[in-house]
Amino acid sequence: MNILLKSAKIVSPENSALHLKKRDILIKKGTIEKIAASITEIPSSIKVFESKNLHVSIGWLDTGVCFGEPGHEERETIENGLLVAAKSGFTNVILNPNTTPIPDTSSDIVFLKERAKGNGTQLHPLGSLSKHAKGVDLAELFDMRKAGAVGFYDFKSQVANPNLLKIALLYTQSFNGLVFSFPEDKQIKGKGVVNEGAMSTSLGLKGIPGLAEELQISRDLFILEYTGGKLHIPTISTANSVKLIAAAKKKGLDVSCSVAVHNLLFTDDNLSDFDTSFKVSPPLRTKDDTKALLKGLKEGIVDFVTSDHIPLDIEEKRVELDNALPGTIGLESSFGSLLQVFDLEDTINLLTKGWERFNLAKPEIEVGKSACLTLFEPTEEWTFDEKAIFSTSKNSMFLNTPQKGRVLGTISNNIITL
Template structure:
């Protein structure tokens, strides 16, 4: 792949050209020249867009693509295309498929589907067989096959001894164990945040306590066992405080937050729109403030779109019976830019790579090109026209967002809108 990128503002604090407008010459997937007004004697393809900005490729630590088993929701091929057109060059792929990804063969299958693509697929293997929370899955074999972490997607490990054993065992091969933060006996049948809003709507509530008890338990176990723990999609102020305390103790813990939990409160559910039925539930403005503060001070390591395509039959039903989840890859950049500065947004979108085994590629001469192209200025109302997924369960539908992604250049592959 040989291209010349024209007049791009480089946003990469690890690059000598950070915050400058440059031309970038790419030959065979490597950056060979960076400078002003580079010539193009070999008539390479030129890339020029309005208000073009470029950064290191973005990373998402939690996406679902459906395949195998739920191809009507999303296929891996279209999921990769969606991620690329949304600016992501690496995604950690959840194991909530049919069958569940819980063997080395399953992981190898996913890896094979991502070969020679612009977006690097990082398969997450199930922590337990069938994600049933009873017996550990083939963690070591999956790690050798290329699994980047182990997680029963959105299913808490109710047995503390099982999590203890998982942390101890995975530490032998530097495995990353993920534990969904919810105590099911406290959450009960709650379908939204337990608060005055849930009472007024007549919907069963899922209290903050359900998340906080589980986080506290998991952190005690981590302190006892050692190992590496990731707590995905936290949503409460107390949860942030607990993880901040754990990091002060030098525990090897990381965590993420879903972008919609930074944006919407539980009051968004007043119209019973099932696109707002997510897990963990939308919380309060105080929680959002604490989550944003946690991102700013590094307590929260990364933001995820928590992209989960679901077909219409699973969403267009009574609220209590609708499935949890929203798509989010396409709206993640635009939503973050409404909450953070451009500099902070790009920093957030490029966090977490090392934790999940994705490489960092600074924009420098001689380095591999792994980059996202975008325009941060455009404002628009998010609509179906902006969706590349096969499913349309979008929590950000009709929201005013900011920033347009042009595409990505990675793995010697160019994907543009």
């Protein structure tokens, strides 16, 4: 892989020497060979890439995506899912454990990593926290960690047994493991399908109160304070959740959390037409919650933004809202949506956070380093439509929404995706 990027504006706040400077970047065999104001001697074997208003940053990381393979290849294969991620600007993704079978052994993790080899985007799998994600017995956490699992998560499922979470947090300290706990109390949720409030009442739908999330987070934080260890709370959605996590961080607890892009941009008002595209877990909340989540990101209380990319078949969405599966795809729309609510530097900062938390080496834009770059144009305004969807499944709540900026591609793992 040999390529020369011409006049690329580098967005790298941690690198003051290059930040917001226009540079030519020469990459040979996957390694950054030269960075200069102008590179004029270009061998014929070097592909030259130029684009109006070309910007570049280190590769982006998504801390929570789903594909389908194994078990649901009709939703998305690993190979196509990684291509979607690359075209969407993501050079690395954390894969949620929601396949069939659920990855709860080291051999499952090895399978996922082997299937992902040879792609531009690198896949980092999560293993199930409990056997078969049943919440009864711990899975093979240490063996999965040795095989390459970057954390442990019963996907979108409450860790109902507090003792199981306690034991997991104690046990994983011996190998610096990261424990996930989905913030939802099933008993409080009951048969709820959307946020509990004026909209659920007007639609005649059973609601999920913010209490279901906040009660679970409160319990988990008490256990973390008792045990120590590393806890990650994925996809929070309420203002009170932000307050609870802020208080825990002030105490010095080792807790991180994420929010899905769609919970920053949409509210339960979008459900007024019973559109199942807007049914997600956790549910879309209120404008006050959205404001609190955005503020939490800006203040560093909320650590990461995730696409929470969940491909689903049309048959799983084209049913009554009560019966539809929750989830939306989001990789393709993440960048253009975030630029609607953040400036460019904040957006790139959010898209490049999380490496240390998952014990991954953070890329650098530096001569001699492996090229792990995302290329983008940050100012073009356009409307997201089905032509912009690369995923096999098309269940996107972002259809017909305004976007700002376009991803041009990635250079990673010695593969160019443009």
